[in-house]
Amino acid sequence: MQRHRKTATILSILSMGLGQLYNRQFVKGILLLLVEAVGLVYFVPRLGNAIWGIVTLGSEPAHMERIGKKMVQVGDHSIYLLINGLIVVLVFAIFAVIYVLNVRDAYRNGKHRDEGGAPASIRETLAHVADKNFPHLLLTLPAISVLFLTIMPIIMAIMLAFTNYSAPNHIPPAKLVDWVGFxxxxxxxxxxxxxxxxxxxxxxxxxxxxxxxxxxxxxxxxxxxxxxxxxxxxxxxxxxxxxxxxxxxxxxxxxxxxxxxxxxxxxxxxxxxxxxxxxxxxxxxxxxxxxxxxxxxxxxxxxxxxxxxxxxxxxxxxxxxxxxxxxxxxxxxxxxxxxxxxxxxxxxxxxxxxxxxxxxxxxxxxxxxxxxxxxxxxxxxxxxxxxxxxxxxxxxxxxxxxxxxxxxxxxxxxxxxxxxxxxxxxxxxxxxxxxx
Missing domain, CATH: 1.10.3720.10 (MetI-like)
Known part of the structure; x- marks a missing residue:
């Protein structure tokens, strides 16, 4: 019988943590729900703009305008748009990995329930992480650091090769940068x-x-x-x-x-x-x-x-x-x-x-x-x-x-x-x- 594993998997796909709540892992489920809530708050106003910035590299060169009594810089900076877009996309990739792990965890615990086992408590989960997955836990922070401090600059450098980012005609903020392919x-x-x-x-x-x-x-x-x-x-x-x-x-x-x-x-x-x-x-x-x-x-x-x-x-x-x-x-x-x-x-x-x-x-x-x-x-x-x-x-x-x-x-x-x-x-x- 596969009722629990299917139900838990579908619920975890619909929302992070629902599958864990169904499997009676309440603390883990609430934590995952909070992670998804934070993700929604972060990505909803940013992800669309990030993709737009990477695709277009801006639509209007940056310049100064008077707004009220102050001079304010308005317009787009192509390189800032590219960097910010890459950061948001990489953070979204990390969020997607967590989402997949959430589905996988709900499926495994649902399968364990179908086989007659009891869901692991938060104490047992922490003990398992400390025992079996402790190396992965320690490697997570360095891996994230490598992602943003090494891999992201490499991706940025590769992307710049396909633009016309060069002096004197395409240097932000006065000028926009365009994609030029090869x-x-x-x-x-x-x-x-x-x-x-x-x-x-x-x-x-x-x-x-x-x-x-x-x-x-x-x-x-x-x-x-x-x-x-x-x-x-x-x-x-x-x-x-x-x-x-x-x-x-x-x-x-x-x-x-x-x-x-x-x-x-x-x-x-x-x-x-x-x-x-x-x-x-x-x-x-x-x-x-x-x-x-x-x-x-x-x-x-x-x-x-x-x-x-x-x-x-x-x-x-x-x-x-x-x-x-x-x-x-x-x-x-x-x-x-x-x-x-x-x-x-x-x-x-x-x-x-x-x-x-x-x-x-x-x-x-x-x-x-x-x-x-x-x-x-x-x-x-x-x-x-x-x-x-x-x-x-x-x-x-x-x-x-x-x-x-x-x-x-x-x-x-x-x-x-x-x-x-x-x-x-x-x-x-x-x-x-x-x-x-």
Missing amino acids: QTFIDLIQLKTWSHTFYGVFVWTVIWAIIATVTTYFGGILVALLINQSDIRLKGLWRTIYIVPYAIPQLISLLVMRNLFNGQFGPINQYLGYFGLGGLPWLTDPFWAKVTVIIVNMWVGIPVSMVLILGVLTAIPKDLYEAAEVDGATPFQKLRIITLPFVLFATAPVLIMQFAGNINNFNVIFLLTNGDPVKGDYQYAGATDLLVTWLFKLTFNNSKYNMASAIGIIIFVIIATLSIWSYRRSKSFKEEDMIQ
Whole structure:
């Protein structure tokens, strides 16, 4: 017989809490009724306006009007409408999840009654939550925080890419923003003034990410292997020396490096001059500027890989090396057959993460060169700009928010695609039980 479960389900669909009241769970039912009442009070005056704001982005630009004796701003601000609309829609999504859980709870308790059981009291419900669902309860607040502080800005950035939100003609409050579909992406790829810059910066970003990852990773392996040699004395001192560049904040290190490589007053060119070698345009020539950021990134990045790989080296069983020595293996053969496979297996996910991080390596480029030297045929970008630093300039220096959002989406697609593809091909993913 399914009378109770059907009745409770239908009542909970009609209104939150009715199914619980039918199941004689009065406290829970009253609380759910209060939640629905609060939801109605919040959504009735807001939900329609929120959807209207997202769809239209406003109908009249904001301006000042005299109302009585006061000047009052009237009209619409497209970005405020978009943000407020997103907040209301996300709150409504949370409310909808609660509504579904309310229906599910009423059905389960109705089913329990059909099977001859008694409905749980509020004390039993709280005990069940504290025992079985306590992790979910603790995770709820962080999940809501992630929803509004991380996911909502991402959605906002994606939506801006499909608008014409850019200077000088579409900046609120004086001007409204309009939906333009994929026009921003089309301009970025096809319009010559933008496409030339995009392809140039994109190619350099990929080259930079590959070189920066390879040099820091294998540089870290080399340093770690040298320090881990059995005949090396004062290993703790060597570890400390090589970790210092990582321990010092990058802001300080990179600004110091910027002064060291200064073409006119930098100590490096002065020392080169003492030996009659002349100075180099470290930061002012496009080629040498790229060489400089790679060298400085090695200084900053090798210690990170070194520390990670030292930990992996200590975990390799010593009897493997002893067995290899018995078989007459040379040091190079032990490195190739034992050390590198273990290191690559353990650090493959981190290597992928480093590659993704180098695509978005904002600090090194921005603090060392600011994306310069300037290239005359580039649109708001310099010779060493990565996609992420170009995005920054478009946003904060030139108010090209729609173009910056489109670039941000492209960066995300690139990183996500490469990371997922490379990780699924790594032995860390295919052979998870190798070291268990």
